[in-house]
Amino acid sequence: MFEGLSFDDVLLIPKRSVISSRRDVDLSVKLFSSVNLKIPIISSPMDTVTESSMAIAFARYGGLGIIHRFCSIDYQVKEVEKVKMAENYFVENPICISPEITLKEIKEKTENYHFLTFLVVDKNKRLLGLISKRDFVLEDDENKKAKDLMTPFEKLIVVNKKISLKEAKEIFKKYKIEKIPIIDKERKVRGLITFRDFMSSMNKKAVRDLKGRLLVGAALGIRGDCLERGEALAKAGADVLCIDVAHGHLEKALKAVKEVKRKFPEIPLIAGNIATKEGARDLKRAGADIIKVGIGPGSACTTRIVTGVGVPQVTAIMLARQGAGNTPLIADGGCRNSGDIVKALAAGANAVMLGSLLAGTDEAPGKIFYMNGKRVKAFRGMSSMIAFENKINHTKENIDYKPIAEGIDYGFVDYKGPVFEVLESLEKGIRSGFSYCGARNLKELWRNAEFIKITSGGLKESYPHDIDYL
Numbered sequence: 416m417f418e419g420l421s422f423d424d425v426l427l428i429p430k431r432s433v434i435s436s437r438r439d440v441d442l443s444v445k446l447f448s449s450v451n452l453k454i455p456i457i458s459s460p461m462d463t464v465t466e467s468s469m470a471i472a473f474a475r476y477g478g479l480g481i482i483h484r485f486c487s488i489d490y491q492v493k494e495v496e497k498v499k500m501a502e503n504y505f506v507e508n509p510i511c512i513s514p515e516i517t518l519k520e521i522k523e524k525t526e527n528y529h530f531l532t533f534l535v536v537d538k539n540k541r542l543l544g545l546i547s548k549r550d551f552v553l554e555d556d557e558n559k560k561a562k563d564l565m566t567p568f569e570k571l572i573v574v575n576k577k578i579s580l581k582e583a584k585e586i587f588k589k590y591k592i593e594k595i596p597i598i599d600k601e602r603k604v605r606g607l608i609t610f611r612d613f614m615s616s617m618n619k620k621a622v623r624d625l626k627g628r629l630l631v632g633a634a635l636g637i638r639g640d641c642l643e644r645g646e647a648l649a650k651a652g653a654d655v656l657c658i659d660v661a662h663g664h665l666e667k668a669l670k671a672v673k674e675v676k677r678k679f680p681e682i683p684l685i686a687g688n689i690a691t692k693e694g695a696r697d698l699k700r701a702g703a704d705i706i707k708v709g710i711g712p713g714s715a716c717t718t719r720i721v722t723g724v725g726v727p728q729v730t731a732i733m734l735a736r737q738g739a740g741n742t743p744l745i746a747d748g749g750c751r752n753s754g755d756i757v758k759a760l761a762a763g764a765n766a767v768m769l770g771s772l773l774a775g776t777d778e779a780p781g782k783i784f785y786m787n788g789k790r791v792k793a794f795r796g797m798s799s800m801i802a803f804e805n806k807i808n809h810t811k812e813n814i815d816y817k818p819i820a821e822g823i824d825y826g827f828v829d830y831k832g833p834v835f836e837v838l839e840s841l842e843k844g845i846r847s848g849f850s851y852c853g854a855r856n857l858k859e860l861w862r863n864a865e866f867i868k869i870t871s872g873g874l875k876e877s878y879p880h881d882i883d884y885l
């Protein structure tokens with residue numbers, strides 16, 4: 416029997432460091448030719464963590480969100496589409512509406528998208544006008560029609576071709592407008608440039624595809640609708656697919672990885688979870704481009720208690736690295752703070768995946784509520800009984816047995832405000848950790864990192880002690 420260690424069992428030994436400012440640390444990581452993240456953090460495909468709002472915030476911050484699969488294919492596809500449409504300096508297919516549509520219907524539409532501008536067109540897609548938030552938020556008469564509320568074509572500034580960012584800037588500056596429709600000679604809509612997207616295209620931190628749209632991943636299971644779901648997600652523009660199952664070293668999971676990779680060879684494929692050298696090796700051989708590590712470390716997991724199976728996460732990452740060779744690894748689960756993230760990266764991971772740390776933010780699905788005088792949000796394990804029932808109601812998984820739950824049904828986490836603030840403080844902590852290890856980037860961290868195993872005395876000393884604090 417060999418020893419398995421987790422985050423609380425180890426510390427990193429400080430090293431001589433040339434780093435004079437934390438800003439000199441480069442946290443970027445390449446997971447695939449098309450997936451270059453600015454921070455090594457990915458949001459977990461859990462239904463209380465990642466839908467479009469979280470994925471948008473993550474891509475804007477330079478990370479990656481993976482939309483969960485505990486829903487119908489249609490629902491998941493819509494979430495992916497919302498991310499792909501959220502921000503694009505040039506919107507290829509802007510949402511067009513008829514002039515006869517009522518304000519009530521327009522308001523319903525705004526709930527489906529993360530934007531509030533619609534182009535009004537006739538039956539031949541000829542531009543008649545434009546409706547934006549300003550035109551309708553203060554209007555009470557919901558029976559009013561688009562044609563009564565829109566800014567008419569005659570008053571719009573339009574262009575006849577896709578223009579450069581520089582040209583767009585000049586138009587925005589000169590006319591003080593927020594939208595520039597692109598039309599052809601017949602006045603048919605060919606696209607839309609928006610001020611908000613123009614501004615966010617200046618955000619150098621965001622991770623984007625070749626068309627300037629935000630990056631997003633989407634999860635798949637291995638049963639039932641796996642390929643059908645993969646097909647729909649690929650069509651919707653998912654940049655990464657993620658086979659996300661509890662035991663990634665199942666023959667069935669390896670077969671699914673092979674099939675998905677064969678069917679969508681150009682889309683990077685994350686697969687997991689595993690916690691051994693052999694698991695990583697077999698997933699790699701099956702075609703996984705990125706391997707997800709973690710059996711039982713997650714905050715809402717009961718796998719180790721229910722089944723007696725698991726590998727403490729630091730050891731699991733080290734073992735997986737032996738089997739994965741140069742294939743990128745994502746350490747999934749168990750990170751409670753930036754220190755754990757630095758340890759996961761130092762152990763051999765290229766990035767970490769987070770669940771509970773993000774579930775209390777505004778961008779996580781679900782409402783804020785009060786419990787014992789505190790603001791909280793719900794968080795549950797994806798192998799919990801509720802998640803299982805949700806899955807069989809919304810997916811085509813043909814399940815012929817009722818499994819035992821391996822996750823918490825009714826968990827709660829403190830409300831934390833915008834995810835941006837959580838990511839910012841994690842990023843600062845990670846930068847500091849790299850600096851203590853004398854590492855300017857991940858490569859140097861892997862080279863310099865030296866772990867020390869600690870005792871319960873060392874752990875006690877690590878946390879604040881002998882003082883009262885809030």
Ligand code: XMP
Pocket residue numbers: 459460461661688709710711712713714715716717718747748749750768769770771772795796797798799821822823
């Ligand atoms: P954290 O610790 O960041 O972990 O909340 C998130 C990861 O936990 C995994 N996960 C589960 N594992 N039973 C499990 O054994 C569950 O019900 C469960 N739900 C989530 C998952 O890998 C996630 O990314």
